[in-house]
Each structure stands twice: as C-alpha cells, then as structure tokens.
Amino acid sequence: MTESPVHHESPIYRRIADRLRDQILSGALGDGDRLPGENALMNEYGIARATARQALAVLINEGLAVPKRGSGVYVRLFRPIRRHGSRRLSREQWAQGLAIWDSDTRGRSYTVDEVRILRETASEHVGRVLGAEEVWVRRRRYSVDGRPVQLAASFFPADLVEGTAVVLPDTGPGGVYARLGELGHAPVHFSEEVRARMPLPGETELLNLPAGTPVISVTRVAFAEGGVAVEVNEMTLDAASYVLQYDFDA
Amino acid sequence: MTESPVHHESPIYRRIADRLRDQILSGALGDGDRLPGENALMNEYGIARATARQALAVLINEGLAVPKRGSGVYVRLFRPIRRHGSRRLSREQWAQGLAIWDSDTRGRSYTVDEVRILRETASEHVGRVLGAEEVWVRRRRYSVDGRPVQLAASFFPADLVEGTAVVLPDTGPGGVYARLGELGHAPVHFSEEVRARMPLPGETELLNLPAGTPVISVTRVAFAEGGVAVEVNEMTLDAASYVLQYDFDA
DNA sequence: ATCATTGATTTCTCTAGAGAAGTCCCGCAC
DNA sequence: GTGCGGGACTTCTCTAGAGAAATCAATGAT
Numbered sequence: 001m002t003e004s005p006v007h008h009e010s011p012i013y014r015r016i017a018d019r020l021r022d023q024i025l026s027g028a029l030g031d032g033d034r035l036p037g038e039n040a041l042m043n044e045y046g047i048a049r050a051t052a053r054q055a056l057a058v059l060i061n062e063g064l065a066v067p068k069r070g071s072g073v074y075v076r077l078f079r080p081i082r083r084h085g086s087r088r089l090s091r092e093q094w095a096q097g098l099a100i101w102d103s104d105t106r107g108r109s110y111t112v113d114e115v116r117i118l119r120e121t122a123s124e125h126v127g128r129v130l131g132a133e134e135v136w137v138r139r140r141r142y143s144v145d146g147r148p149v150q151l152a153a154s155f156f157p158a159d160l161v162e163g164t165a166v167v168l169p170d171t172g173p174g175g176v177y178a179r180l181g182e183l184g185h186a187p188v189h190f191s192e193e194v195r196a197r198m199p200l201p202g203e204t205e206l207l208n209l210p211a212g213t214p215v216i217s218v219t220r221v222a223f224a225e226g227g228v229a230v231e232v233n234e235m236t237l238d239a240a241s242y243v244l245q246y247d248f249d250a
Numbered sequence: 251m252t253e254s255p256v257h258h259e260s261p262i263y264r265r266i267a268d269r270l271r272d273q274i275l276s277g278a279l280g281d282g283d284r285l286p287g288e289n290a291l292m293n294e295y296g297i298a299r300a301t302a303r304q305a306l307a308v309l310i311n312e313g314l315a316v317p318k319r320g321s322g323v324y325v326r327l328f329r330p331i332r333r334h335g336s337r338r339l340s341r342e343q344w345a346q347g348l349a350i351w352d353s354d355t356r357g358r359s360y361t362v363d364e365v366r367i368l369r370e371t372a373s374e375h376v377g378r379v380l381g382a383e384e385v386w387v388r389r390r391r392y393s394v395d396g397r398p399v400q401l402a403a404s405f406f407p408a409d410l411v412e413g414t415a416v417v418l419p420d421t422g423p424g425g426v427y428a429r430l431g432e433l434g435h436a437p438v439h440f441s442e443e444v445r446a447r448m449p450l451p452g453e454t455e456l457l458n459l460p461a462g463t464p465v466i467s468v469t470r471v472a473f474a475e476g477g478v479a480v481e482v483n484e485m486t487l488d489a490a491s492y493v494l495q496y497d498f499d500a
Numbered sequence: 501a502t503c504a505t506t507g508a509t510t511t512c513t514c515t516a517g518a519g520a521a522g523t524c525c526c527g528c529a530c
Numbered sequence: 531g532t533g534c535g536g537g538a539c540t541t542c543t544c545t546a547g548a549g550a551a552a553t554c555a556a557t558g559a560t
Contacts, residue, residue: 070522196446196489214464239446320552
C-alpha cells in the first residue's frame with residue numbers, strides 16, 4: 001500500500017544480529033558453536049547489556065541459536081534428525097525399535113462438548129467431521145532415539161469402538177486400523193491438513209522445544225468405505241525433527 | 251535427562267503473559283482486539299517498562315499478538331485466509347482472478363554451483379535430484395487478495411528447456427507442465443517434502459510477515475515417465491495464510 | 501468540505517546497574 | 531582416581547529513566 005520502504009538506518013541490535021546471522025549462514029559458525037555472549041558484545045560494540053541481549057534474542061527466536069543459561073548461546077542449525085513418510089510413518093521405525101510411545105493416556109469417552117472445553121486443537125473437526133455426540137479419545141507421545149518428537153490425539157466415534165482398550169489395544173502402529181478393519185470400518189481414504197504455527201506452552205514442555213522452534217500440526221481424517229469418517233487424528237510435530245513427505249501421481 | 255522439572259515460581263513477566271494468553275485462548279479477547287499496552291501493564295502490576303515489554307514479547311513471538319508502533323498491541327488469531335489442495339493448488343484461484351504473481355524473475359541458466367552460492371533453499375536438491383550441471387531458474391511471488399503469500403523458485407534441467415521464456419511462457423498455472431508435456435517430459439509423479447521453520451529476514455520482508463509467523467517450506471520434485479526428475483520446485487508459504495491439504499487412499 | 505498541523509499516546513531503542521540462578525572447571529580432600 | 535567445594539563466568543530477571551519514531555484524533559486554516 002504505502003511506498004517503498006525507505007531505508008532508515010537499522011538499529012544497532014539489528015545490525016549486530018545481521019552480522020552474527022551472516023556468520024552462521026555462511027558457515028563460519030557451525031552447528032553447536034558458541035556465539036559471542038552478552039559480555040563479549042558489550043565490550044566489542046560498547047553497548048549496554050540489554051542491547052546485547054536484544055541482538056541475541058533476534059537469532060534465538062529465528063531459531064538459529066539456543067541460549068543455555070550459565071553457559072552461553074550456541075548455534076543451532078536446523079537439521080531434521082529423521083525423515084518420515086507421512087503414511088508409512090512409523091512402521092519401519094517401530095520394527096527397528098527406534099520409536100516408542102512413552103506416554104499413552106488410555107482412551108475414554110468424552111462428549112463433543114467436553115472435548116471442546118478441553119480445548120483440543122481438533123475440537124471443531126471432531127464434532128463436525130465425525131458427526132458423533134460422543135467420542136473416544138486416545139493420547140500418545142512418541143519418542144525417537146529418546147527424544148520426544150510428536151504428540152498425537154485420536155478421536156473415534158464412541159459408538160464405533162465400544163469396549164475401548166480391549167477393542168483398540170496397544171499393538172503398535174497399524175494395530176488400531178487393523179482393529180477397525182475387523183469391526184468392518186477399515187479406513188480406505190485419508191485427508192490431511194498441514195499447518196505450521198508456534199507452539200503453545202504445554203507443547204513446548206512436552207516436546208522439549210528450544211525457543212524459536214515452530215511445530216507442524218497435521219489433522220488427518222480417515223474415511224471408511226462409503227465415505228464415513230472413522231477417525232480424526234491430531235498430530236503436533238517438532239518441526240526441527242520432522243520432514244513430512246507426500247508422494248502422489250499426476 | 252535430568253530429573254523432573256522442579257516448579258520454581260515463574261517470573262513476573264511470564265505470569266503476566268500467561269494471563270493474557272488465557273484471555274486470548276478463552277475468547278475473552280478476540281482477533282484484532284487491543285491488548286493492554288506497556289503503560290497499562292506498568293500501572294496495573296507496578297513493574298518497569300522493560301518488564302512489561304518482556305511480557306508482551308512472549309505473546310508476540312508466540313504469534314498470538316502483533317505490535318503496532320504508535321498504536322498498541324493487538325490480538326492476532328491464527329486464521330488461514332485460504333485453503334489449497336496441494337495439487338490443484340491454484341487452478342480455481344487463477345480462474346477467479348484471485349491469485350496473481352506480482353513478480354516474475356524470468357528464468358535464466360545457472361550452473362549448479364551458482365545456485366549453491368546464491369544459497370537457494372533447494373540448492374542441495376537441485377544438484378543431486380536433477381542431476382544436471384546447469385539449471386534454469388524461475389522465480390515468482392504469488393499474491394492472493396493483494397497479500398503476498400508465497401515465494402516460489404522452480405529449477406529445470408537446462409538441457410531440457412533450451413529457449414527459456416519461449417518454451418515455458420507465463421501462461422498461468424499448468425502452463426509450464428503443459429509445455430513440458432509437449433516436449434515429451436510431462437510430469438507423472440510428484441514427491442513433496444514439507445517443513446516448517448522460522449523465516450529468514452528476506453522472506454520476512456517479501457511475504458510481509460508479522461513477528462512470530464513461521465513459514466511452511468515445500469520442496470516438490472516432479473518426475474516424468476521413467477523416473478526422470480524434470481523439476482524441483484521450492485515454495486515458501488506464509489503459514490498464517492496457508493493450510494496444505496493432501497488426499498490419498500490407503 | 502478538505503487539507504495541514506499540532507499534541508497526546510504508544511511502541512521502539514538504548515543506557516546503567518544489580519542480584520539471582522545455572523554451568524563449568526579447577527583444585528583439594530579422600 | 532573419585533568426589534566435593536568453591537570461584538569464575540554466563541545468562542536471566544528486574545529496576546529507572548530518556549529520547550526517537552510512528553499513530554491517531556482533534557484543531558485550525560483554506
């Protein structure tokens with residue numbers, strides 16, 4: 001709308017941040033290297049501590065650096081630790097024993113309103129898509145190589161899965177869908193919505209996310225024969241660990 | 251690794267941020283509403299200006315609020331403005347005239363090394379996947395409803411597309427692939443990698459991103475018959491505007 | 501009515517200083 | 531060698547203050 005941005009002189013903290021960023025992106029400072037700290041910047045540029053902090057804060061919430069209290073600020077290059085195909089997501093991982101779930105809140109029934117009050121991310125989808133008054137919720141946290149990388153919540157129509165834990169046991173991945181198949185509701189089609197956003201505080205702790213790390217949020221709806229939705233799956237993934245991969249034909 | 255987090259008392263700025271966040275997430279403060287500013291927080295809690303700023307900064311880089319200099323700090327709920335299926339991405343949009351590209355750097359040939367020096371996000375892919383010494387680059391920026399929402403760079407093997415602009419004219423979406431088809435290299439398979447990260451400074455300006463907005467980065471490789479890669483497409487999307495949608499069968 | 505100016509309000513940048521809390525390493529006791 | 535203090539260093543939290551820069555509404559001139 002307005003005219004081209006007149007280039008006011010950048011503030012000091014930003015110029016310092018730019019210099020540091022250049023050093024990171026050019027490779028002069030590598031992953032895990034230590035950045036000049038508050039004191040170093042104060043001396044080098046003759047600035048106040050708050051200003052030095054501000055410069056470092058820029059890099060920190062760009063996700064290029066991580067502060068470690070009492071120690072220093074370190075370069076953190078964005079390097080995904082593992083790649084997952086979105087569909088065959090964990091099968092090989094599970095087979096190799098690399099992936100585990102380290103917490104599994106057993107499912108129980110909630111009314112759609114209860115879910116909404118719990119402020120599930122999926123709340124709107126669950127009611128609308130699943131078209132059920134009562135849903136069955138199953139929460140998990142997945143870890144790979146000891147690091148938590150994914151939170152998941154699955155919602156099933158309660159009338160479909162009466163019996164809960166017995167019907168949908170913890171038999172690893174695929175187990176749930178296999179059971180749904182035995183009940184005559186095998187999923188045959190999936191629709192996924194992928195978003196990126198900043199994590200909320202709870203997610204920051206559960207996924208152990210350093211500052212400046214966004215999360216990938218995937219909502220997957222599974223449909224059985226006839227177009228009936230049988231599951232809504234909300235996944236929150238550490239974006240530093242995950243790369244989603246999709247393959248499809250023209 | 252270490253034992254469970256002892257719950258020290260949260261610092262003041264964080265408690266204030268938590269209170270404000272609750273008001274936002276509970277709906278007491280809606281999209282576009284004005285948050286209490288620095289002065290208001292100073293008076294209300296009896297804290298220094300820097301501390302009040304720190305509280306607001308938490309919400310700002312969580313992406314829940316946007317500061318407007320000289321005016322105030324406003325709630326910004328994460329509400330995608332438009333949804334795209336990843337494949338039929340823009341076809342309807344273009345037909346309705348809602349989408350445009352407002353900059354189109356005509357392609358020219360670069361060596362793979364040149365591309366690497368330009369530090370394209372896709373640099374590594376381009377050399378490896380395309381298996382070409384020289385590539386043809388095409389850059390675009392897409393806007394929807396006057397807002398820039400997507401940066402894109404396409405890489406083609408140079409020996410495939412000699413003649414550049416004539417061979418791959420700006421005929422809107424599909425045009426490029428149609429032309430590739432006429433040349434006998436119609437893409438029949440796509441593979442996409444989806445990442446989320448924080449934007450780099452250039453992207454912040456080009457996409458006009460408010461603080462705290464992550465970007466979705468999609469790398470799409472198009473394969474022709476026989477498994478030959480004919481295009482690498484690097485897309486950077488404003489995550490506040492985009493929701494990617496993928497549909498596939500079991 | 502339209503346009504320019506002024507003034508109050510608000511965020512932004514920066515200084516100076518101080519104590520708390522966590523990390524890291526060296527040296528000492530065992 | 532092993533473990534335990536202690537001290538140096540670093541980031542974190544917070545205070546107090548001041549000028550710059552942008553916004554917004556009201557006021558006044560044309």
